[in-house]
Amino acid sequence: MEKCVNGYFFAYFICYLAYFLFFVLLSDASCVFQLATMTSEITEKDKVIQDGSNAEGTVVKDADTSESKASPGTLTETGRSTGTTGRGLSRLLPSWMRRSKHSSKPETVPLTKEQPGSTEDVAEDAVLLKTDGPDDVSAGEKAEKEKCARVDLPGAAPVKSKVEEPPTMGGEGSEQDSKDTEKTASHSSETRIQKRGSWREYKLWGRKTKEKDKEKNEDKEETTEEKPALEAKMDVQEVGKEEKRAQGLDLRKLIDDDLIEIIDDVSDSEEKPGEQERDEDKGIKDQVNPTGEKEASEHAKEETEQPAEKEQAGDATSGQGVEAREPTPAETPKGKQDEGSTAEQKKEGKEKQMPGRVARSVSRRSRHVSCKVALLDGTSFECLLEKNACGQALFDLVCQHVNILEKDYFGLLHKDEAGHKNWLDPAKEVKKQLLNPPWLFSFNVKFYPLDPAQLTENLTRYLLCLQLRDDVTRGRLPCSFVTLALLASYTLQAELGDWSPQEFEGNYATAFRLAPNQTHELEERAMELHRTHRGQKPAEADFHFLENAKKLSMYGVDLHHAKDSEGTDIMLGVCANGLLVYRDRLRINRFAWPKILKISYRRSHFYIKIRPGEFEHVESTIGFKLPSHRAAKRLWKVCVEHHTFFRMVEPEKIPRGRLLSLGSRFRFSGRTQAQTREASARIDRPAPLVRRASARVQPSMAGSTVRTYTAMSSDGGAATASRAFNTARAAQAPAMPTSDGEDDVFLTPPLPRRSGPGEGKATSEDQTDSSKTDSSSSDSESGAEHEPPRVQMRNIEGENIYIRHSKLMLEGLDKTDEDMARRKDSLSQLKRSFMEDTLPPRPNEWDKRLSVGSPGRPSPRISMHGSPLQSPLNFSFREAPEGAGQSGNGEAMTTEALTVTYQAPQADSEDGEPDVLMSAQTITSESVSSTTTTHITKTVKGGFSETRIQKKIVISGDSDTDHDQALVQALHEATVQHPGMAITRVVVHKETDVPASD
């Protein structure tokens, strides 16, 4: 305490106080409010002292702190010291508060020391923009050292606080506690201070300064050695207060919701102080904090789980601790959130968890949280996510589900209570970013590519289209009538295919939502234009859609409400090129990224520092007032991200380790556009299936060609091993690589409709679970309903994705790779020999076709000059004259029918066990010259389920049609369409009309 004379220790003091406050805010509302007020008072006082003693403070503190870094040993010590000295507090606060604070502090939440000179309670973050566009003046300017203060607050935790307990006591407690913590800090950290005035700033470098950027980073690395960067100090302090002040009203309002829950917890904690004391020490040691409530078994289980998880998430250890005792009132921020989540869930009835102790025991057991992500096509994806998973984990799951590789343009949005949408930071734990825990997200385009034509995959373009359609219909992307109609017509073309007078009668456009205020006139116009798009494949229509949409002035502009310095309502639009200022839809100013030197926010103000123009010599700073601190931060983050994504070659390294650095640690962590383009140029997979889910698709397979063949395939459980091996890959690139670059396949509509939501859910859950192989804890398994053994699930994953919509669950038999290869080989030989019989060999054609084979699977090697047909195939050849076909001009015709049957060896067909029919489906689709009938039966036989798909494709065409070619094509398509399934029988029935005169 004596050292507190020094200004720096006051800084520590304040920081810790704030830190403490943070947890308090989350956990125990009663103390919180008071603490908050205390904190700010102290801050004000200290500021005076601190300002005078900067240099000294630095020296002393460095000396003091350099000895020890954050280590478990320190932690334990800390915890104890708290236990003894923090008595005043312990009366008031349950021990878990202290415990959680200490145990988590150095590990989970890196602390950032605030600078003495800037203990002003404001959250201020600055981003210096140094770019070198055409008008970049100072490319050669020397890079300034960065500083950042951690401002990222895990959610709006403080908002949930309440006032209940006597204020004075809380204040006292916090003071004492913070003093203790201050000591801790001085031991657990090594510090380097760089004074930069009261603005913390970091610079963003433009493309050409890449090298410089690198140097800077190296430099940074040299100077900063502290590994576990300590942060979150400032956060707490700033945001806590900020919230208190700026959102005082909201606070109260929101508090009420959680009132009951919190009171409950408080009483719990007060009941068992002794136990918690004991637990505290324990918790510090092993990072599991079992509370008195915990049953021994659970305790044990969790302890065993801990080590693995510790390794898994570097800084998540204490988070885990929190998780473990999450149901107890141990309210670290996460704990609080989880609890809040319980409350929310209870309210919304979406979760099975129940309030009170029951809920606790339930939630304690399940370490996964169910997430629901609304996808662009209107469906939703549900999965179980580990509680302490990072945003990236969820995002990856979603991307996997959506099957997108160019995922850097996308992000997950989460709506907070106020309805504001926040992007989920992939680098941070999900639970830190959410307040209200039904974990609901939406998958959206985050960065609108300036030139969608440069996207590699049609699937990406399709998703972008979906986003833009939504933007248009919701009015976010305003466009004129003409453009609306044009865009709508491309939508129709993409979803319905070519216009034809027979199929499209009446106002078929009404079924689509095409515009914000959809009028009949618009529909008429759209349908009129739809006719003109004849022949465009869906991907082409999407392409044209994007080409038109990208020209719209509000394309990719993210608008934020604000006020200018005069209090006029304006909108700030963040886009790829910079920051736009709108007043009532009129653009009144624009700041291109190269023009902006620095972006920052401070309380609810957002500032940009403008590079001096040709005729000015002074840098000017322009400030905007945003509705709240949060809004300012949100805007700031979006700006940082957009700048980095669109203007930089690579993202700036996240500054770390500088203890007294200020400003936010937030940086854009994804890939930049340049990197994304590079990456997508390397994408090497067959174009994925674009599932046009709007499902108003006509049955006609417009645009796609269907060839005649009759094939009976059954899932012989082919290539289990290889599939298991390729699980991830197959999941990514599942569906159907189409043969000749035609990658858009209409789904026949009945399928998605028939599959109920439950089915979809089960599927996605399965997928999630099986993809998380290492998390096979017993409780997760019990959590997932009717989950078959893991191996089998993995087996089916490949098919699953393709056939998911058709409500098929294919469970394969365990077959070796060779087995499958052999079968494929024999089949291809069959095909080849058939070809040889009837056609001149076309090696190139074959090779080309087969090389398109399904991803992740050994494509059968075919050698055109190989051995003749092997015997194991049943080969029946029948030739029979049949009745006369249709005669055009009264001319008599005879029909020559040719039936060829190929039968592949069936390993599993003759086992004589009774089959149980599980499901049967028949789908018929027609196109101009062919009819495809797919009959799918699912049977259970001897413990395995078998799916047979029987396809009957009839091609009617004149003699010019190359039937053999068509057959080959059809066989190939069948194999490709149903990867993992083997063709067991091919029956060719050929009917030829022969003029009778001959």
Add this chain to the structure above:
Amino acid sequence: MAGACFGRYTHAVVRAVPGSLQDHAIRDPASSPVDLAKAQRQHGVYVGILRQKLGLQVIEVPADDSFPDSVFVEDLAVVCGDTVLVTRPSALSRRGEVSAILPVLEELKLRIVEMKDETAMLEGGDVLFTGREFFVGLSQRTNQRGAEILADTFKDFAVSTVPGNGSLHLKSFCSMGGPDLLVIGSSEHAQKALRTMQQLTDHHYDKLTVPDDCAANCLFVRPGGKGHALVLRSAEDYPESIKAFEKLKDYTLIPTSMSELNKVNGMLTCCSILVNRKLDV
């Protein structure tokens, strides 16, 4: 959408010079009196250029003496694509002019949007369409509200406002001399407006600075959709400026004099509404 078709027109709406222009037109009191006959002659030459050299179908609305400024039809309507925004001029004396123009616009089968807001003011002379976006000069004749309505009408395009510079129209010192070519005067306010526009735009425009502000108002047309034709003020009006224009390559320069109408703030673009409308009839 814009770039390639910019400058392609099929029709031009013009209105003859009324007799009352000489005495009653809104004008700078300091300017010398208008020679009506000469003004009419110059206007005739102008219409001839539109018809003969630019190959436009000219629809000429008869003059009406009760509207002395009615020759400046551009102020009455902003056409973009197949939509026309009928404006609301600030001067009360001009409000009635629209009634004669409307039937013509209807005949051209344009989607007509009228400004109903009483507080809105907008004149076509303040609206610069670059092919990619709109700039609206805020002046005594055009206000924020007018610009908002313009933005609502042409939602596809960004509408940026250029703060005022007195009574002058925005297009009194600048115009588009081609796709992505901005012709700008060299006066201080012209340059200031240019900087504002450069700041506001996402696109890059080439600029051609001419010594005289009024010469910067020229008429760019691509006759028949090919070639670049530029109707500009003749050497007799602005000898210096025409030299600047002569640097342009692959342009057909069509100099004409507009000295008389210029006395009542008349410009080349002011005297016509250009429409690109292929009628099936």
